[in-house]
Amino acid sequence: MKNSTNKKSPLSDYAKYSGLAFQMMATIALGVWGGTKLDQWTGWKFPVFTVILPMIGIVGSIILLIRSLPKQ
Amino acid sequence: MSYAQEHAASGHEEETFKIGEMIEHHVVDSHEWHFATVGHTHITLPLPVILYIPGQGVEVFSSSRFHSEGFKDEGEKQEHTYKGFYIDELDGHLKNTDASLKFYDLSITKNVASLFLSAAILIFVFTNIASAYKRRSGQAPKGMQSLFEPIVVFIRDDIAKANITGKDKHGQPMYEKFLPYLLTVFFFIWFNNLLGLLPGGANLTGNIAVTMFLAVATLVTTHIRSNKYYWGHIFAPPVPPALWVIMVPIEVIGILTKPISLMIRLFANITAGHIIILSLLGLIFIFKNALVGGVVVPFVLFLNGIELMVAILQAYVFTLLSSMYIGSAVEGHESHDDLGH
Numbered sequence: 001m002k003n004s005t006n007k008k009s010p011l012s013d014y015a016k017y018s019g020l021a022f023q024m025m026a027t028i029a030l031g032v033w034g035g036t037k038l039d040q041w042t043g044w045k046f047p048v049f050t051v052i053l054p055m056i057g058i059v060g061s062i063i064l065l066i067r068s069l070p071k072q
Numbered sequence: 073m074s075y076a077q078e079h080a081a082s083g084h085e086e087e088t089f090k091i092g093e094m095i096e097h098h099v100v101d102s103h104e105w106h107f108a109t110v111g112h113t114h115i116t117l118p119l120p121v122i123l124y125i126p127g128q129g130v131e132v133f134s135s136s137r138f139h140s141e142g143f144k145d146e147g148e149k150q151e152h153t154y155k156g157f158y159i160d161e162l163d164g165h166l167k168n169t170d171a172s173l174k175f176y177d178l179s180i181t182k183n184v185a186s187l188f189l190s191a192a193i194l195i196f197v198f199t200n201i202a203s204a205y206k207r208r209s210g211q212a213p214k215g216m217q218s219l220f221e222p223i224v225v226f227i228r229d230d231i232a233k234a235n236i237t238g239k240d241k242h243g244q245p246m247y248e249k250f251l252p253y254l255l256t257v258f259f260f261i262w263f264n265n266l267l268g269l270l271p272g273g274a275n276l277t278g279n280i281a282v283t284m285f286l287a288v289a290t291l292v293t294t295h296i297r298s299n300k301y302y303w304g305h306i307f308a309p310p311v312p313p314a315l316w317v318i319m320v321p322i323e324v325i326g327i328l329t330k331p332i333s334l335m336i337r338l339f340a341n342i343t344a345g346h347i348i349i350l351s352l353l354g355l356i357f358i359f360k361n362a363l364v365g366g367v368v369v370p371f372v373l374f375l376n377g378i379e380l381m382v383a384i385l386q387a388y389v390f391t392l393l394s395s396m397y398i399g400s401a402v403e404g405h406e407s408h409d410d411l412g413h
Binding site: 011012014015016018019022023025026027030056057059060061063064067 | 230234311315318319321322325326328329330332333334336337388389392393396
């Protein structure tokens with residue numbers, strides 16, 4: 001079970017990190033979309049959620065990225 | 073290419089070549105399968121149009137009706153109609169002159185026809201190989217068998233076994249349960265990518281509805297046997313509890329963004345490849361210069377070679393990421409896959 005991590009090819013690393021990149025984009029895009037919807041729903045003057053949700057998306061995806069890096 | 077020839081051949085001076093239209097014609101779905109244009113003759117396979125109209129039932133006719141029946145109106149647009157149905161030149165959608173009529177377009181379009189074709193090819197190839205294993209059991213593989221055996225073994229060992237490490241309650245390795253799915257996905261995407269590269273082929277894996285279905289299939293397969301450790305990682309991620317406010321929503325959304333990333337990557341890679349090749353070829357017809365062709369054609373050949381590699385690479389990436397997602401959902405708590413979060 002353990003040996004699967006150290007014999008991974010560079011191609012599988014490419015797949016993994018490109019997967020994370022697309023996931024990051026999708027998370028932020030979902031944040032923007034959800035934020036705009038929420039702001040429309042609340043009807044507030046300042047678009048609070050459009051600002052906050054993508055921020056959470058960015059912070060969260062960076063934490064995910066850091067956690068997925070090999071621990072050296 | 074053929075569409076471009078058609079425009080160049082009908083060559084009235086005032087008619088300009090519209091590259092956007094040419095690219096769209098090649099990349100999007102349509103109700104007929106246009107192979108080539110020789111001189112002024114179109115070589116086209118008309119496909120069946122199947123419409124479900126609530127309250128009126130099903131309407132089936134050939135899309136060639138749109139060419140033989142009368143005009144909707146003698147005016148400027150001149151769309152061909154059949155029983156009020158016509159294909160909008162602007163967005164390629166099937167519409168009715170009566171805009172209030174509700175109907176569902178279940179037609180066998182170019183992409184659906186291409187899907188049937190690739191399904192037939194896949195079934196033919198793999199039933200053949202399977203029967204060859206039965207007939208020649210114990211002997212060395214031969215013919216198609218020896219072409220596909222290394223690929224199947226590669227997917228089993230380097231994709232499925234390497235990423236799906238858990239064991240079920242009978243002690244059987246989990247990857248065996250998911251191997252049929254992973255192999256199907258790999259060969260489906262690869263064969264359709266290659267079919268899409270053929271001249272006149274349909275851009276099936278560059279259609280977001282198709283890649284969305286593949287992504288949903290991975291989503292369902294991932295969660296169907298997910299264990300408590302997987303859900304534990306989502307609702308109690310291994311980060312300081314102060315960060316749970318941020319990380320739990322991110323992990324929950326991550327369930328959805330993983331398949332979305334699969335869907336967008338395959339769609340974008342295949343469609344972008346087609347668009348680049350078509351744009352470069354379009355340059356010839358924009359400049360109307362043989363020298364441009366001399367530069368563009370070798371470059372397009374080179375890009376086509378790259379596309380052949382992208383075809384198998386994207387199939388590999390989709391399969392690999394699917395197996396990583398599945399692996400993260402079924403593994404025991406003692407093993408740590410770094411994508412499993």
